[in-house]
Amino acid sequence: MGGLENGATNNQNSSPTTTKPTKTSLSPDSMINLDQGDPTLFEPFWRKMGDKCTLVIEGCDLMSYFSDISNICWFLQPQLGDAIKRLHRVVGNAVTEDRNIVVGTGSTQLLMAALYALSSPADRHPVSLVAAAPFYSGYKDQAEFLRSGLYKWEGDAHTFEKDGPYIEVVTSPNNPDGAIREAVVNRGEGKLVYDLAYYWPQYTPITQPLDLDIMLFTFSKCTGHAGSRIGWALVKDKEVATKMTEYMQISSIGVSKESQIRAAKILGVLGEGCRTADSENFFEYSHSILKERWERLRNVVKNSRVFSLPKYPRDYCNFTGKYMDSSPAFAWLHSKEDIDWESRLREHKIIARSGERFGASPKYVRISMFSPPEAFNLFLERLSAIIDNTTGNVVT
Amino acid sequence: MGGLENGATNNQNSSPTTTKPTKTSLSPDSMINLDQGDPTLFEPFWRKMGDKCTLVIEGCDLMSYFSDISNICWFLQPQLGDAIKRLHRVVGNAVTEDRNIVVGTGSTQLLMAALYALSSPADRHPVSLVAAAPFYSGYKDQAEFLRSGLYKWEGDAHTFEKDGPYIEVVTSPNNPDGAIREAVVNRGEGKLVYDLAYYWPQYTPITQPLDLDIMLFTFSKCTGHAGSRIGWALVKDKEVATKMTEYMQISSIGVSKESQIRAAKILGVLGEGCRTADSENFFEYSHSILKERWERLRNVVKNSRVFSLPKYPRDYCNFTGKYMDSSPAFAWLHSKEDIDWESRLREHKIIARSGERFGASPKYVRISMFSPPEAFNLFLERLSAIIDNTTGNVVT
Numbered sequence: 001m002g003g004l005e006n007g008a009t010n011n012q013n014s015s016p017t018t019t020k021p022t023k024t025s026l027s028p029d030s031m032i033n034l035d036q037g038d039p040t041l042f043e044p045f046w047r048k049m050g051d052k053c054t055l056v057i058e059g060c061d062l063m064s065y066f067s068d069i070s071n072i073c074w075f076l077q078p079q080l081g082d083a084i085k086r087l088h089r090v091v092g093n094a095v096t097e098d099r100n101i102v103v104g105t106g107s108t109q110l111l112m113a114a115l116y117a118l119s120s121p122a123d124r125h126p127v128s129l130v131a132a133a134p135f136y137s138g139y140k141d142q143a144e145f146l147r148s149g150l151y152k153w154e155g156d157a158h159t160f161e162k163d164g165p166y167i168e169v170v171t172s173p174n175n176p177d178g179a180i181r182e183a184v185v186n187r188g189e190g191k192l193v194y195d196l197a198y199y200w201p202q203y204t205p206i207t208q209p210l211d212l213d214i215m216l217f218t219f220s221k222c223t224g225h226a227g228s229r230i231g232w233a234l235v236k237d238k239e240v241a242t243k244m245t246e247y248m249q250i251s252s253i254g255v256s257k258e259s260q261i262r263a264a265k266i267l268g269v270l271g272e273g274c275r276t277a278d279s280e281n282f283f284e285y286s287h288s289i290l291k292e293r294w295e296r297l298r299n300v301v302k303n304s305r306v307f308s309l310p311k312y313p314r315d316y317c318n319f320t321g322k323y324m325d326s327s328p329a330f331a332w333l334h335s336k337e338d339i340d341w342e343s344r345l346r347e348h349k350i351i352a353r354s355g356e357r358f359g360a361s362p363k364y365v366r367i368s369m370f371s372p373p374e375a376f377n378l379f380l381e382r383l384s385a386i387i388d389n390t391t392g393n394v395v396t
Numbered sequence: 397m398g399g400l401e402n403g404a405t406n407n408q409n410s411s412p413t414t415t416k417p418t419k420t421s422l423s424p425d426s427m428i429n430l431d432q433g434d435p436t437l438f439e440p441f442w443r444k445m446g447d448k449c450t451l452v453i454e455g456c457d458l459m460s461y462f463s464d465i466s467n468i469c470w471f472l473q474p475q476l477g478d479a480i481k482r483l484h485r486v487v488g489n490a491v492t493e494d495r496n497i498v499v500g501t502g503s504t505q506l507l508m509a510a511l512y513a514l515s516s517p518a519d520r521h522p523v524s525l526v527a528a529a530p531f532y533s534g535y536k537d538q539a540e541f542l543r544s545g546l547y548k549w550e551g552d553a554h555t556f557e558k559d560g561p562y563i564e565v566v567t568s569p570n571n572p573d574g575a576i577r578e579a580v581v582n583r584g585e586g587k588l589v590y591d592l593a594y595y596w597p598q599y600t601p602i603t604q605p606l607d608l609d610i611m612l613f614t615f616s617k618c619t620g621h622a623g624s625r626i627g628w629a630l631v632k633d634k635e636v637a638t639k640m641t642e643y644m645q646i647s648s649i650g651v652s653k654e655s656q657i658r659a660a661k662i663l664g665v666l667g668e669g670c671r672t673a674d675s676e677n678f679f680e681y682s683h684s685i686l687k688e689r690w691e692r693l694r695n696v697v698k699n700s701r702v703f704s705l706p707k708y709p710r711d712y713c714n715f716t717g718k719y720m721d722s723s724p725a726f727a728w729l730h731s732k733e734d735i736d737w738e739s740r741l742r743e744h745k746i747i748a749r750s751g752e753r754f755g756a757s758p759k760y761v762r763i764s765m766f767s768p769p770e771a772f773n774l775f776l777e778r779l780s781a782i783i784d785n786t787t788g789n790v791v792t
Contacts, residue, residue, distance in 0.1 A: 053455025147545035256652030
C-alpha cells in the first residue's frame with residue numbers, strides 16, 4: 001500500500017517542498033521531507049528507456065465506461081490484465097493462474113473494496129479489522145473515516161482477543177519496518193488480505209510465488225509510477241472479486257483507462273527488461289540505488305549505541321538467482337533513549353513519521369528511503385550530527 | 397452524475413453486449429441495452445479532430461503523487477484546473493472566480509467526498525441525505541453501501557420532514573427526467589450539493605452562469621469521455637474543499653494524472669472549437685445528434701394516447717445566442733396505463749430502467765438517448781410496434 005497516508009488531515013507542513021522533488025535545490029537550512037514514500041527517485045530509469053514506454057492516446061480512444069464485459073471486473077483493460085500476469089510469472093512473486101484480477105485507483109481503493117467484500121450488511125456487528133503493529137498508518141484512517149457499520153478498526157493483531165469474525169491485513173514486506181510477515185491471529189472466522197506492495201525484487205528477495213486468497217499490489221511501488229493511481233488485486237474467490245468490483249462501481253464507476261493502458265505498457269517493458277542486459281533491468285537498477293542508500297545509512301547508524309535499524313535475514317532470491325539483502329522502502333529507526341524521535345528529528349529539520357502513527361512507540365520513526373539524492377545526502381549529514389551529539393555514542 | 401449506476405449488483409444481464417457499442421451488429425432478435433448512459437455516440441467527433449487531441453506521455457512523466465502542493469487539492473494537475481476555468485468561461489454555465497477546484501475519479505467519487513465534507517463525526521446522528529424524486533438511482537446506493545454513520549439516505553426531498561441538519565442533492569438538468577431544478581427543502585440547517593453533469597449546451601439551454609456552494613461536473617457527460625473517470629467540483633468554501641480533498645486522499649490518494657492531463661487537452665480543444673466553425677464545435681455537433689433523436693422519438697410517441705414524454709420549455713441559450721429546446725441524455729417515458737414499463741419493454745427486447753429505481757412509479761421508465769445509431773433505430777421500430785399494439789392509440 002502507498003506511503004502517502006497523512007492521517008485525517010491535509011497537513012501542508014508534512015508535504016515535500018516541491019512537486020518535482022528530483023529538481024529540489026536544498027540549502028543547509030532547508031526542511032527535508034522524509035515523511036512520504038513518493039517514488040520519484042526511479043524517474044531516471046524510465047527517462048533512459050525513451051520511446052519504448054511512450055504512450056500515444058488519440059482523442060477518440062477509451063471513451064466507454066466498459067473494457068470487457070465478459071470479465072467480472074468489467075472495467076479492467078484486457079492488456080493490463082495480461083501485463084500483470086506476465087510480470088508476476090517473470091518475477092515469480094505471485095500465482096496468477098485461475099485468479100480474478102480487480103483493478104483499483106491504487107491499492108488504497110482496493111483495500112476499501114476488500115473490506116466491503118469481506119463484510120456483510122446482514123451481520124449484527126461490524127467485522128473487526130486488525131493488523132500486527134507496527135502497521136501501515138493508513139489502514140486505521142481508511143477503516144474509520146466514514147464510520148462504516150460494516151467493519152471496525154481494532155488495532156494491533158497481537159493483542160486482539162475479541163470473538164467473532166475478523167479481517168487481518170498482512171503487509172509483507174511490512175510498511176513501516178520491512179519485515180516479512182505472516183498472519184498473527186489465525187482463527188477459523190478470520191479472513192486475510194495480503195498487502196504485497198513491496199514484494200518486488202528491489203526491496204526484498206523473492207523466495208516463493210505467493211498463493212493467497214486476496215493479494216494487493218500497486219504500480220506506485222512496483223515501478224515508481226505513483227501519479228497513475230493503479231493497483232491490482234489477485235483474488236481467488238469469484239464472489240469476493242464480484243463484490244470488490246461492485247465497490248469500485250458504486251464509489252467511482254471503474255478506474256481510469258488512460259492509467260490502465262499506460263501501466264500495461266510500462267509493466268510490459270519492465271517484464272521484457274528482466275530478460276535482458278542489466279542496464280535495462282529495472283529491478284537491478286532500483287535495487288542498486290536502495291542497496292547503496294541502506295549501506296550508507298547503516299554506516300552512519302553503526303556509530304551510535306543509542307540508535308538502531310532492523311536487521312533482515314539474507315535470503316536466496318529466485319528472481320535474481322542470488323543471495324540478497326533486503327533494502328526496504330522505509331527505514332524504521334529505533335532509539336534506546338526515551339525520546340520522541342519525530343520531534344527530535346524535526347528540530348534538525350528532518351520530517352519523518354512517528355512510530356505512534358504505526359501503533360508503536362514514539363521511540364521509533366519511519367524514514368522514507370525514496371527521497372531525491374540531495375535530500376538523502378543532507379539527511380545522512382544531519383543524522384550523523386545528531387548521533388555525534390547523543391550520549392552513549394561510539395567515540396570515533 | 398454518471399448514468400451507469402447498476403444498483404448494488406454487477407448485473408451482467410443489463411450490460412451492453414459489446415465493449416465498443418458503435419461497432420455492434422444487431423439482428424432483429426438482439427436485446428437492445430438502453431439502461432446505461434455510455435456516451436460513445438460522441439466518438440466520431442473526436443476521431444474527426446485528429447491530432448489536435450492526441451496525447452503523448454513519456455515513461456518518466458507524471459510519477460509523483462503530487463501535482464501542486466500550494467493548492468488545497470494538491471493532486472490537481474494545474475493545466476486541468478486552467479482548462480476547466482476557461483471552458484466554464486466560454487460556455488457561461490458556472491462561476492469559477494475564487495472557487496476551489498477539487499478533481500475526482502468521476503463526479504461519483506466527488507459526491508461521496510461532498511457527503512464526507514458536509515457531515516461531522518462529532519454529530520450524534522447521521523445527517524439526512526435527500527433528493528427530489530425522481531432522483532438519480534446511484535445516490536441511494538452511494539449513501540447506503542458502506543452503512544456510514546455520517547449520513548443517512550432519507551429518499552424523496554418532497555416528503556422529507558425530519559428535523560435537524562440535512563444535505564439535499566439537486567440534479568439539474570435532472571437525471572432521469574431532464575427537468576431544470578432548484579432546491580426543494582429550503583431550511584436553515586440544509587446544505588446543498590448541485591450535480592450539474594448535464595448543464596452543458598448539447599442537453600439544455602444555458603440560461604445563466606450558476607453561482608452555488610458546491611457544483612459537480614463530469615468529463616463523461618461534457619465531452620463523452622466516460623472511460624477517463626474525471627469529474628470536478630467547484631467549491632466556494634475552503635474548509636469544504638479541504639475535507640473533500642481529504643476524502644480523496646484517504647480513499648484513493650488522488651486521481652489519475654494521465655486522465656487529468658488528457659481531460660485538460662480535450663477540454664482545451666473543446667473550448668477553442670466553440671469559437672470557430674460549426675464543424676469544429678462539439679456542442680453544436682452533439683446537440684444536433686440528440687435533437688434529431690428527440691424529434692424522432694417524439695414523432696413515435698405522439699401516436700400514442702397512453703405513452704408520453706416530458707415537455708421542456710423553450711429557452712434562450714446564452715451560449716448559442718438562440719432560443720433552444722432541451723434534448724436530455726435520457727428520455728423519461730410515462731405510461732397512463734397501470735403497467736410495469738420495464739418488464740413490458742424487456743418482453744420486446746429493450747432493456748431500460750424502471751421508474752421505481754428513481755423513487756418514482758413503475759409506470760415510468762428511463763431510456764438512454766446515448767445508444768449507438770443502429771440500436772436507437774431498432775428501439776424506435778420496436779417502440780412503434782408496442783404503441784401500435786396498445787389500446788387507446790391514435791389510429792393512423
